Amino acid sequence: xxxxxxxxxxxxxxxxxxxxxxxxxxxxxxxxxxxxxxxxxxxxxxxxxxxxxxxxxxxxxxxxxxxxxxxxxxxxxxxxxxxxxxxxxxxxxxxxxxxxxxxxxxxxxxxxxxxxxxxxxxxxxxxxxxxxxxxxxxxxxxxxxxxxxxxxxxxxxxxxxxxxxxxxxxxxxxxxxxxxxxxxxxxxxxxxxxxxxxxxxxxxxxxxxxxxxxxxxxxxxxxxxxxxxxxxxxxxxxxxxxxxxxxxxxxxxxxxxxxxxxxxxxxxxxxxxxxxxxxxxxxxxxxxxxxxxxxxxxxxxxxxxxxxxxxxxxxxxxxxxxxxxxxxxxxxxxxxxxxxxxxxxxxxxxxxxxxxxxxxxxxxxxxxxxxxxxxx
Amino acid sequence: xxxxxxxxxxxxxxxxxxxxxxxxxxxxxxxxxxxxxxxxxxxxxxxxxxxxxxxxxxxxxxxxxxxxxxxxxxxxxxxxxxxxxxxxxxxxxxxxxxxxxxxxxxxxxxxxxxxxxxxxxxxxxxxxxxxxxxxxxxxxxxxxxxxxxxxxxxxxxxxxxxxxxxxxxxxxxxxxxxxxxxxxxxxxxxxxxxxxxxxxxxxxxxxxxxxxxxxxxxxxxxxxxxxxxxxxxxxxxxxxxxxxxxxxxxxxxxxxxxxxxxxxxxxxxxxxxxxxxxxxxxxxxxxxxxxxxxxxxxxxxxxxxxxxxxxxxxxxxxxx
Numbered sequence: 001x002x003x004x005x006x007x008x009x010x011x012x013x014x015x016x017x018x019x020x021x022x023x024x025x026x027x028x029x030x031x032x033x034x035x036x037x038x039x040x041x042x043x044x045x046x047x048x049x050x051x052x053x054x055x056x057x058x059x060x061x062x063x064x065x066x067x068x069x070x071x072x073x074x075x076x077x078x079x080x081x082x083x084x085x086x087x088x089x090x091x092x093x094x095x096x097x098x099x100x101x102x103x104x105x106x107x108x109x110x111x112x113x114x115x116x117x118x119x120x121x122x123x124x125x126x127x128x129x130x131x132x133x134x135x136x137x138x139x140x141x142x143x144x145x146x147x148x149x150x151x152x153x154x155x156x157x158x159x160x161x162x163x164x165x166x167x168x169x170x171x172x173x174x175x176x177x178x179x180x181x182x183x184x185x186x187x188x189x190x191x192x193x194x195x196x197x198x199x200x201x202x203x204x205x206x207x208x209x210x211x212x213x214x215x216x217x218x219x220x221x222x223x224x225x226x227x228x229x230x231x232x233x234x235x236x237x238x239x240x241x242x243x244x245x246x247x248x249x250x251x252x253x254x255x256x257x258x259x260x261x262x263x264x265x266x267x268x269x270x271x272x273x274x275x276x277x278x279x280x281x282x283x284x285x286x287x288x289x290x291x292x293x294x295x296x297x298x299x300x301x302x303x304x305x306x307x308x309x310x311x312x313x314x315x316x317x318x319x320x321x322x323x324x325x326x327x328x329x330x331x332x333x334x335x336x337x338x339x340x341x342x343x344x345x346x347x348x349x350x351x352x353x354x355x356x357x358x359x360x361x362x363x364x365x366x367x368x369x370x371x372x373x374x375x376x
Numbered sequence: 377x378x379x380x381x382x383x384x385x386x387x388x389x390x391x392x393x394x395x396x397x398x399x400x401x402x403x404x405x406x407x408x409x410x411x412x413x414x415x416x417x418x419x420x421x422x423x424x425x426x427x428x429x430x431x432x433x434x435x436x437x438x439x440x441x442x443x444x445x446x447x448x449x450x451x452x453x454x455x456x457x458x459x460x461x462x463x464x465x466x467x468x469x470x471x472x473x474x475x476x477x478x479x480x481x482x483x484x485x486x487x488x489x490x491x492x493x494x495x496x497x498x499x500x501x502x503x504x505x506x507x508x509x510x511x512x513x514x515x516x517x518x519x520x521x522x523x524x525x526x527x528x529x530x531x532x533x534x535x536x537x538x539x540x541x542x543x544x545x546x547x548x549x550x551x552x553x554x555x556x557x558x559x560x561x562x563x564x565x566x567x568x569x570x571x572x573x574x575x576x577x578x579x580x581x582x583x584x585x586x587x588x589x590x591x592x593x594x595x596x597x598x599x600x601x602x603x604x605x606x607x608x609x610x611x612x613x614x615x616x617x618x619x620x621x622x623x624x625x626x627x628x629x630x631x632x633x634x635x636x637x638x639x640x641x642x643x644x645x646x647x648x649x650x651x652x653x654x655x656x657x658x659x660x661x662x663x664x665x666x667x668x669x670x671x672x673x674x675x676x677x678x679x680x681x682x683x684x685x686x687x688x689x690x691x692x693x694x695x696x
Contacts, residue, residue, distance in 0.1 A: 218458040220453045
């Protein structure tokens with residue numbers, strides 16, 4: 001048993017690592033992708049290109065525009081002089097927001113009346129527009145508060161408002177709300193999913209394609225020796241990729257690792273049961289490597305979209321939320337983020353780990369059973 | 377173990393409605409080179425795959441090395457070597473790595489490993505290429521290496537499924553020398569082919585056509601006993617035009633070009649020879665020679681298949 005398994009492993013590892021392109025795919029691409037994700041997948045909204053259409057041009061209106069500029073969220077790129085330019089800028093996408101201050105803005109404020117202020121947003125990207133709107137509201141609110149505190153008492157000779165509620169917010173786990181802290185560790189899950197599932201299915205199907213599978217069936221090698229020989233190398237490669245990405249996250253992006261790395265590898269092992277199970281399953285339904293690749297992507301896309309990697313599961317329709325319980329990525333992402341950012345341990349993460357164990361056992365068991373059947 | 381290496385009894389394999397192998401029965405003696413001859417799609421590979429445990433038979437039974445093909449496939453696998461036309465080697469591994477891999481899979485004892493490896497390398501003529509990747513080897517080398525890997529564990533029976541397809545004639549010749557060498561050591565060789573010259577090398581032949589066994593015997597037996605008609609060789613000018621004239625003569629089956637000569641299938645050679653000579657002379661052909669010859673295996677093969685087609689075609693059309 002061990003002798004044959006050892007032979008399979010030696011052969012698989014030679015095959016996986018001999019080709020320089022393959023080494024590149026296995027170990028360099030994950031690091032590169034982590035870096036790309038770290039920089040590119042960024043939902044922080046800063047320096048929103050903004051035009052100001054100030055028809056009032058009074059100290060008050062200029063003060064307000066300056067506050068937008070100073071906040072760091074808005075970058076005023078143009079001051080508009082005519083109405084038609086508003087449409088033009090928006091249509092061309094040259095700005096994402098336009099601040100319009102009507103004539104008489106300063107006078108209204110001075111007179112103690114409500115002064116309307118308009119912000120026009122490019123709502124194509126609804127997410128960004130929402131965030132920009134939120135920033136604008138905060139700036140306007142602050143402006144209001146100060147106005148009430150200084151200007152009004154001066155003009156009326158009395159303090160109208162003694163105080164109000166001020167929200168003091170603190171974000172735990174990701175103190176500066178940096179999106180790289182949220183996304184970079186999660187890249188581990190995607191890379192491990194793609195590499196182990198895709199490559200393991202292709203490694204099996206390749207043997208079918210070149211005819212060595214038939215040769216294997218004629219030798220006394222057992223099914224379990226063959227399956228273990230095919231999957232264990234990808235378990236090792238999966239672990240190495242986790243280590244590579246963790247190192248890049250830690251040393252390049254300064255993502256904190258607050259929990260136990262040992263737990264991370266333990267959870268990875270549980271996650272690999274599912275990915276290798278899927279890989280093996282795909283190899284039973286494919287006869288060429290191309291088919292295996294196409295079928296893998298058929299699994300990978302929904303798995304990524306419905307994992308909570310980018311889109312919160314809580315926002316999905318209820319039916320789809322239930323569906324995500326079948327997605328191993330969903331559990332693994334919670335574990336990764338829990339370990340990296342929250343520093344929690346198995347006492348908190350056990351439900352997710354149990355989920356991975358159950359899911360992995362079912363998928364792997366089913367795939368192995370099917371695999372044996374197709375060979376017979 | 378009896379002196380029969382392989383036995384088949386009414387072995388049958390169906391894929392849906394298609395009968396790939398139709399109740400084939402035969403025995404192969406130990407130490408024999410047994411040829412399985414037939415056109416592409418006749419069921420040769422299907423039969424061999426059932427014997428090696430790759431496919432389950434639909435009906436019938438068989439034994440290999442004394443083990444039942446349905447109940448004891450794992451025992452069979454330890455006692456056979458199998459090599460298919462695909463030369464199942466790992467092209468991204470070197471020659472030595474391939475050998476090491478298979479010797480591990482067959483669990484060859486460490487004490488013998490080195491000897492067997494050197495034997496394969498020498499036999500395949502790969503001494504200078506032992507560290508080369510298999511992908512760069514020529515077809516003949518790959519073929520010999522694949523055979524070497526298939527017999528590393530010194531199995532008493534080897535199955536070769538069209539082992540020489542896609543290999544040049546000299547390599548084929550060398551390969552058959554290896555097969556003789558193995559058979560000389562007492563190994564039973566079960567080989568499928570569609571090359572007639574290779575069929576001549578076999579001790580005994582089974583002719584299989586459309587899944588059915590249509591003839592079984594030594595090459596000499598097939599040429600004498602199974603051939604109802606006689607073969608007349610005609611050497612004349614413009615053989616292509618002569619074919620039409622000859623085929624029109626009563627008592628003559630058909631004529632086929634063999635190089636620059638014609639092989640004519642005749643009911644009775646002694647009656648047909650004067651008739652052919654007469655017709656050709658009347659047609660203005662120069663005749664260099666007409667004589668009865670011992671049929672080649674190819675003649676037998678074509679004649680048997682045509683006889684079988686004549687038998688079955690009307691039935692098939694009727695059943696439609």
